[in-house]
Amino acid sequence: xxxxxxxxxxxxxxxxxxxxxxxxxxxxxxxxxxxxxxxxxxxxxxxxxxxxxxxxxxxxxxxxxxxxxxxxxxxxxxxxxxxxxxxxxxxxxxxxxxxxxxxxxxxxxxxxxxxxxxxxxxxxxxxxxxxxxxxxxxxxxxxxxxxxxxxxxxxxxxxxxxxxxxxxxxxxxxxxxxxxxxxxxxxxxxxxxxxxxxxxxxxxxxxxxxxxxxxxxxxxxxxxxxxxxxxxxxxxxxxxxxxxxxxxxxxxxxxxxxxxxxxxxxxxxxxxxxxxxxxxxxxxxxxxxxxxxxxxxxxxxxxxxxxxxxxxxxxxxxxxxxxxxxxxxxxxxxxxxxxxxxxxxxx
Amino acid sequence: xxxxxxxxxxxxxxxxxxxxxxxxxxxxxxxxxxxxxxxxxxxxxxxxxxxxxxxxxxxxxxxxxxxxxxxxxxxxxxxxxxxxxxxxxxxxxxxxxxxxxxxxxxxxxxxxxxxxxxxxxxxxxxxxxxxxxxxxxxxxxxxxxxxxxxxxxxxxxxxxxxxxxxxxxxxxxxxxxxxxxxxxxxxxxxxxxxxxxxxxxxxxxxxxxxxxxxxxxxxxxxxxxxxxxxxxxxxxxxxxxxxxxxxxxxxxxxxxxxxxxxxxxxxxxxxxxxxxxxxxxxxxxxxxxxxxxxxxxxxxxxxxxxxxxxxxxxxxxxxxxxxxxxxxxxxxxxxxxxxxxxxxxxx
DNA sequence: CCGCTCCATCGAATCGATTTGACAGGGTAG
DNA sequence: CTACCCTGTCAAATCGATTCGATGGAGCGG
Numbered sequence: 001x002x003x004x005x006x007x008x009x010x011x012x013x014x015x016x017x018x019x020x021x022x023x024x025x026x027x028x029x030x031x032x033x034x035x036x037x038x039x040x041x042x043x044x045x046x047x048x049x050x051x052x053x054x055x056x057x058x059x060x061x062x063x064x065x066x067x068x069x070x071x072x073x074x075x076x077x078x079x080x081x082x083x084x085x086x087x088x089x090x091x092x093x094x095x096x097x098x099x100x101x102x103x104x105x106x107x108x109x110x111x112x113x114x115x116x117x118x119x120x121x122x123x124x125x126x127x128x129x130x131x132x133x134x135x136x137x138x139x140x141x142x143x144x145x146x147x148x149x150x151x152x153x154x155x156x157x158x159x160x161x162x163x164x165x166x167x168x169x170x171x172x173x174x175x176x177x178x179x180x181x182x183x184x185x186x187x188x189x190x191x192x193x194x195x196x197x198x199x200x201x202x203x204x205x206x207x208x209x210x211x212x213x214x215x216x217x218x219x220x221x222x223x224x225x226x227x228x229x230x231x232x233x234x235x236x237x238x239x240x241x242x243x244x245x246x247x248x249x250x251x252x253x254x255x256x257x258x259x260x261x262x263x264x265x266x267x268x269x270x271x272x273x274x275x276x277x278x279x280x281x282x283x284x285x286x287x288x289x290x291x292x293x294x295x296x297x298x299x300x301x302x303x304x305x306x307x308x309x310x311x312x313x314x315x316x317x318x319x320x321x322x323x324x325x326x327x328x329x330x331x332x333x334x335x336x337x338x339x340x341x342x343x344x345x346x347x
Numbered sequence: 348x349x350x351x352x353x354x355x356x357x358x359x360x361x362x363x364x365x366x367x368x369x370x371x372x373x374x375x376x377x378x379x380x381x382x383x384x385x386x387x388x389x390x391x392x393x394x395x396x397x398x399x400x401x402x403x404x405x406x407x408x409x410x411x412x413x414x415x416x417x418x419x420x421x422x423x424x425x426x427x428x429x430x431x432x433x434x435x436x437x438x439x440x441x442x443x444x445x446x447x448x449x450x451x452x453x454x455x456x457x458x459x460x461x462x463x464x465x466x467x468x469x470x471x472x473x474x475x476x477x478x479x480x481x482x483x484x485x486x487x488x489x490x491x492x493x494x495x496x497x498x499x500x501x502x503x504x505x506x507x508x509x510x511x512x513x514x515x516x517x518x519x520x521x522x523x524x525x526x527x528x529x530x531x532x533x534x535x536x537x538x539x540x541x542x543x544x545x546x547x548x549x550x551x552x553x554x555x556x557x558x559x560x561x562x563x564x565x566x567x568x569x570x571x572x573x574x575x576x577x578x579x580x581x582x583x584x585x586x587x588x589x590x591x592x593x594x595x596x597x598x599x600x601x602x603x604x605x606x607x608x609x610x611x612x613x614x615x616x617x618x619x620x621x622x623x624x625x626x627x628x629x630x631x632x633x634x635x636x637x638x639x640x641x642x643x644x645x646x647x648x649x650x651x652x653x654x655x656x657x658x659x660x661x662x663x664x665x666x667x668x669x670x671x672x673x674x675x676x677x678x679x680x681x682x683x684x685x686x687x688x689x690x691x692x693x694x
Numbered sequence: 695c696c697g698c699t700c701c702a703t704c705g706a707a708t709c710g711a712t713t714t715g716a717c718a719g720g721g722t723a724g
Numbered sequence: 725c726t727a728c729c730c731t732g733t734c735a736a737a738t739c740g741a742t743t744c745g746a747t748g749g750a751g752c753g754g
Contacts, residue, residue, distance in 0.1 A: 004490075006740055017704045022742060032702060049488040053466040054410055055740035057401045058709050064465050065412060065449060075435035078425050088422035091452055098461030100449045102412060105438055114445030118411050119400040119466060141396045143351075236640045265641060293583045294612060294641045353710055364734045369712055379732060402710035405739050 005048040014042035025051055057119060066094055066318055067102045067123035067144075069135055072192065074105045076233050080262060081290040082307050083127040086149065089311025090124060097319060104135065106192070112138055120144050122318045125152070132208060145321040147314050151210035158317045159329040160310055164211050167303040167334035168218025168257070171285055174301075174336060175255045176222055179345035180283060184253040185219050185228040186242040186263050188212045192233075196241065199228040215259045215287060227253075231263060239266020240273075247274055247282070254282065254345045261286035264300055268341065279343030289337060299339035306332050352393035361389035372398055404466060413441055413665055414449045414470035414491075416482055419539065421452045423580050427609060428637040429654050430474040433496065436658020437471060444666060451482065453539070459485055467491050469665045472499070479555060492668040494661050498557035505664045506676040507657055511558050514650040514681035515565025515604070518632055521648075521683060522602045523569055526692035527630060531600040532566050532575040533589040533610045535559045539580075543588065546575040562606045562634060574600075578610060586613020587620075594621055594629070601629065601692045608633035611647055615688065626690030636684060646686035653679050 011021035016035060023031045024039040043050075057063040068087060070077045077083050091101050104115065104123070112134045122145040125136060132152070139146055140154075149160045175183055187199060190207030199216065207213050219226050229245055231238035239258055246256060247270055258264035264286030268278060276282045278298075289304030313330045320327035358368035363382060370378045371386040390397075404410040415434060417424045424430050438448050451462065451470070459481045469492040472483060479499070486493060487501075496507045522530055534546060537554030546563065554560050566573050576592055578585035586605055593603060594617055605611035611633030615625060623629045625645075636651030660677045667674035 007742095008740080018741080019705075019743075020703055023703085026742085030702065035702080049485075049490070050463055051742090052740055053464050054401070054404045054408075055709090056464070056742075057466055058405045058711090058740080059742045061401075061709070063401055063410075064461075067447070073435065074438050075432060078431040078434075079428075081426070084422060084425040087425075088420065091421050091450065095452070098464065100414070100451060100465050102447045102449045103438065104447060105442070111442070111445065114411075116397055117400050117403070117445065118447050119404055143396070269641075269643070292641075294616075294639075296616070354712095355710080365711080366713075366735075367733055370733090373712080377732065382732080398712090399710055402739090403712075405710080405741090406712045408739070 005043075005046040007048075007051055010039065010043045010046055010048050013046060014039045022051065062121050062322075063119035064099050065102050065118070065120055066099050067104050067118065067120045067139075068126045069104045069106075069123055069133075070127050071106045071133075072127070072233065074103065076235065077105070077127055080127070080234050080260070081292065082260070082288045082305075085291070085307040086126060086311040086314075089308035089313075090126070090315045091311075092308075093312050093315025094318065097322075099318075106135075115139070116142055122146065122321055124314050124318060125149060126314070145318070147317045147321065147327075149310060149314050153210070158321070158327040160313045160317060160332075161330065162305045162310065162332045163334050164214035165218040165221075167287065167305070167336070168215045169221050170336045171257060171287070171301075171303050172219045172222035172226075174338065175257070175283060175285065175342065178255075178283065178342060180255040181223075181345065182251060182253045183219075183223050183226055183255045183257060184246045185216060185226055186239055186246070186256060186258040186267060187216055187228050187230045188234045188259045188263065189232060190230055194232045196230060196232050196238070197245075199230050203230070212259060219257055226257075234260050234262055236262055236266040236269070239263030240269045241266070243267035243270030244273070247271065247276065252282075255342070256282065256284050258284065258286050261288045261290040261292055261300055261302055264302070264341075265292060265295060268295075268298070268300075278341050281346055283342040283345070285342055289335075298341060301339040301342040302337055303334045304337045305334045352390075352395040354395075354398055357386065357390045357393055357395050360393060361386045369398065409468050409669075410466035411446050412449050412465070412467055413446050414451050414465065414467045414486075415473045416451045416453075416470055416480075417474050418453045418480075419474070419580065421450065423582065424452070424474055427474070427581050427607070428639065429607070429635045429652075432638070432654040433473060433658040433661075436655035436660075437473070437662045438658075439655075440659050440662025441665065444669075446665075453482075462486070463489055469493065469668055471661050471665060472496060473661070492665070494664045494668065494674075496657060496661050500557070505668070505674045507660045507664060507679075508677065509652045509657065509679045510681050511561035512565040512568075514634065514652070514683070515562045516568050517683045518604060518634070518648075518650050519566045519569035519573075521685065522604070522630060522632065522689065525602075525630065525689060527600075527602040528570075528692065529598060529600045530566075530570045530573055530602045530604060531593045532563060532573055533586055533593070533603060533605040533614060534563055534575050534577045535581045535606045535610065536579060537577055541579045543577060543579050543585075544592075546577050550577065559606060566604055573604075581607050581609055583609055583613040583616070586610030587616045588613070590614035590617030591620070594618065594623065599629075602689070603629065603631050605631065605633050608635045608637040608639060608647055608649055611649070611688075612639060612642060615642075615645070615647075625688050628693055630689040630692070632689055636682075645688060648686040648689040649684055650681045651684045652681045 008018045011018040021039050024036045124147045146157045229242040231242050267284050286300045286302040317327040355365045358365040368386050371383045471494045493504045576589040578589050614631050633647045633649040664674040
């Protein structure tokens with residue numbers, strides 16, 4: 001049981017210098033095929049499977065690992081098809097580079113302090129438009145190249161964004177045209193503190209999620225004092241709960257805008273529970289254009305965002321950063337997609 | 348714009364040796380508080396955020412990164428609540444260790460060859476009972492400590508498993524007691540080659556997913572020649588398609604066992620599309636005990652497996668491996684949970 | 695037969711930290 | 725006053741590869 005073989009061991013056995021052995025493993029054209037062969041055989045005999053990635057990382061100054069910071073706990077974040085699709089797009093681009101995606105979950109992931117001990121070439125703030133995040137500050141201090149998806153907006157950090165505001169404006173306008181006047185919104189969390197309920201000015205001001213805020217403000221551009229109910233997380237049950245609250249109030253809205261398709265699905269359930277016909281009694285709309293096969297045959301009216309493309313754009317930004325370039329900010333347009341859940345306001 | 352500061356730079360500025368500076372950052376009790384202070388101040392002045400993780404990794408021989416090999420493409424794998432829950436359990440344990448989870452997706456992830464270039468302390472084969480996987484062989488050759496969840500079963504690789512077989516037997520027995528005789532199964536993929544349709548002996552023999560095979564064999568222990576239809580991936584639409592195929596055949600089954608809750612949801616949709624009452628005309632059962640809130644108020648008859656606990660167990664196995672121990676194999680029991688989707692066979 | 699070019703290989707510096715055992719120097723006990 | 729111990733600091737070895745620029749030798753043309 002000898003010591004584990006190293007590149008030098010192998011080189012010695014092959015009768016070449018470590019430099020040559022290294023070149024051989026790297027597949028450099030400058031080394032003769034016969035030599036490569038000899039090195040590989042020596043490696044085989046010694047049970048050497050190739051250069052140690054950590055040592056190579058040190059020398060190269062690159063680890064081949066890119067972090068994806070997920071705000072929430074994995075379990076909740078991945079219930080969200082949008083998050084998953086985004087990450088899929090991200091891996092698509094990074095995978096080609098031979099780079100791995102390291103998941104950094106807000107909860108259950110490495111504690112912020114530990115985060116600095118991980119060998120990251122770059123990090124993407126993925127599902128969190130979170131402003132003033134300790135993880136963000138830590139990585140900045142470490143000079144880890146960063147990409148922000150939907151925020152935070154910080155100078156020097158390339159941003160990949162969508163037209164949250166504009167999209168919601170269009171959606172709201174659509175409902176207005178349909179004759180709706182009593183419209184309410186179910187929002188995603190403004191902060192991750194488990195709070196639910198009506199959103200007042202204070203709460204809005206202290207919110208840290210840009211997308212949540214933007215979508216709310218967009219709707220209010222059309223319906224000036226549209227009431228909003230905040231959920232504690234972006235999930236169906238939360239949507240149902242918030243929907244139920246809105247529907248049981250005195251002035252029942254004729255339309256509910258949910259800030260995500262997942263929340264909208266919950267609102268639909270709340271409506272069904274109350275025996276309300278959609279869109280006869282109540283119109284419901286979402287946001288994201290998520291792929292929710294179980295919703296069929298209902299087609300949710302929603303605002304479609306290019307989720308996977310967002311991930312790919314983030315991936316490309318990472319690639320650019322690693323190449324020493326300064327990637328431009330990107331803002332993707334969104335498109336209103338009317339479905340079967342919105343209709344004329346009841347008389 | 349000087350060179351980036353290193354530990355030595357900082358040490359020099361603080362008027363101590365690099366060794367002391369290192370100890371200071373490591374929080375060693377052997378270094379005087381005043382010295383620590385001095386070092387930290389010097390670091391602050393130089394904009395040094397702490398020791399370089401890669402260099403530290405090399406010296407320590409640990410990178411703090413654990414790989415999670417996902418068989419499929421991220422997008423599909425994460426549609427599966429079971430996979431997500433498993434990973435959540437895994438991060439829960441690894442997070443405490445300050446270790447990050449690196450996602451290695453079969454598709455879109457780093458190509459197998461690149462996989463060897465990533466600095467992994469260990470890897471978990473997460474959602475793939477896949478036998479004879481190139482990634483698996485590669486990592487084994489590299490001597491990366493491995494943990495297998497539901498396979499592959501290889502000597503020296505700790506296994507975290509559930510009683511797939513026994514669970515399906517119980518489920519099938521339940522249906523038999525309800526009087527069902529014409530029972531069919533919708534299976535998960537046996538290989539990832541996009542194939543769909545009836546499972547014959549050949550196909551079963553060349554399958555690489557242990558869980559799929561075991562669940563089928565379990566059902567056949569009760570219903571000897573129970574017909575099975577394979578899906579191309581574990582998703583609702585796939586389940587619907589397979590269900591439709593089974594329901595449109597000549598001898599319509601009175602019960603369909605789906606190998607996962609997701610597939611079962613699809614079968615339910617296929618039944619609904621045909622106007623079949625569940626469980627009046629058709630009983631449907633799943634497997635996993637997944638959390639599918641949108642299925643409410645229907646409660647799927649299923650076999651509950653401790654998904655998150657499986658992830659935690661895998662995490663503990665990794666921890667043990669990293670500590671140089673040899674973790675034992677673990678097999679979790681499963682429990683039949685009758686719901687509202689199974690009932691007596693129609694007369 | 696000489697000089698030049700080109701090709702394959704090698705030397706040596708470097709990446710940035712960790713860690714152990716040794717060593718000053720001051721304090722205490724005998 | 726001496727011997728010893730403890731505390732805080734340091735020197736040096738090590739982790740394992742990568743990467744130029746340099747070098748030796750073979751082949752070629754003149």
